Amino acid sequence: MAKILIIGDGAIGLLLAHFLSAQHSVSVLTRKSTSNTRFYSSDNSASQKINASFISLNELNSLPKFDVFLFTVKAFQVQSAFAQIKQFLPQHCSVVLSHNGMGNVEQLKCELNEHQALYFLTTSMAGFKSNQYIVQHTGNGQSIIGGCNNLGVKNSKIMADQLTAIPLLNASMNIEQLRFNKLLVNIAINPLSALHNIKNGQLREPQYCSIIINLLTEACNIAKAKNLDVTLINALSSAYDVMARTAENFSSMQQDVAHNRATEIMAICGYISEQGKLHNIKTPFNDELLAKIAAKKSAV
The missing domain is CATH 1.10.1040.10 (N-(1-d-carboxylethyl)-l-norvaline Dehydrogenase; domain 2)
Structure with missing residues (x-):
């Protein structure tokens, strides 16, 4: 079981939190209230509680180290979000980006050491938040993860196996x-x-x-x-x-x-x-x- 921190509680962040929490210890970094329960709903079925912890930035100092840092913020938010999180990265960890569009990979590669793997996760999974605390899963789709630095490329299959709770996830050796x-x-x-x-x-x-x-x-x-x-x-x-x-x-x-x-x-x-x-x-x-x-x- 890995300790995973998801940075961002938008629709994709909450969908991934729902699926990954079935196999891992998941925390979600949010700017919203951390006391409100978040819910997952699919095909208008009854909502399920998302079994993850929701935390604020000032709580990170008091928590154990995370193994995986999964950024699900929008492309233009990645750099500022990473700047806030960088001090909490252990010497050995994995960083995963997931957003629409291009950019950010080259900048973050320069920020990580040789023991910190960088990956990118693309997904066709669809959802939206019907309110701040409920995510509606509206469409299935393939997700693919691949390495963006040397360590990430070497361990892409291992990372895909670790995150196998994400539906239809595969590894790629050519994520670009x-x-x-x-x-x-x-x-x-x-x-x-x-x-x-x-x-x-x-x-x-x-x-x-x-x-x-x-x-x-x-x-x-x-x-x-x-x-x-x-x-x-x-x-x-x-x-x-x-x-x-x-x-x-x-x-x-x-x-x-x-x-x-x-x-x-x-x-x-x-x-x-x-x-x-x-x-x-x-x-x-x-x-x-x-x-x-x-x-x-x-x-x-």
């Missing part, structure tokens, strides 16, 4: 490729669903086809420049498959915009825009969507 594949799905779904305030499945309507193709064409051009094995037809197939499987769901970015929260747009379209400048590749469609989401967020 899979992260980019997930980015393509995010580009096709999250910003457009947020911009038009629609559910994922509605993006399959014909009026969105052209913009989705243009957005993903730009992203595939970036992938080619980075020597990644990505094709437009596969990117479109994956995106429309996720739209179908999560047809009745609202994306996380739609929820962020609807609730006037900061979004992960910089780690999604913003990443493509930045990489376009770096590789001298034009990305007008991602640039425009980046600007529109930023304007929509600042206008509400």
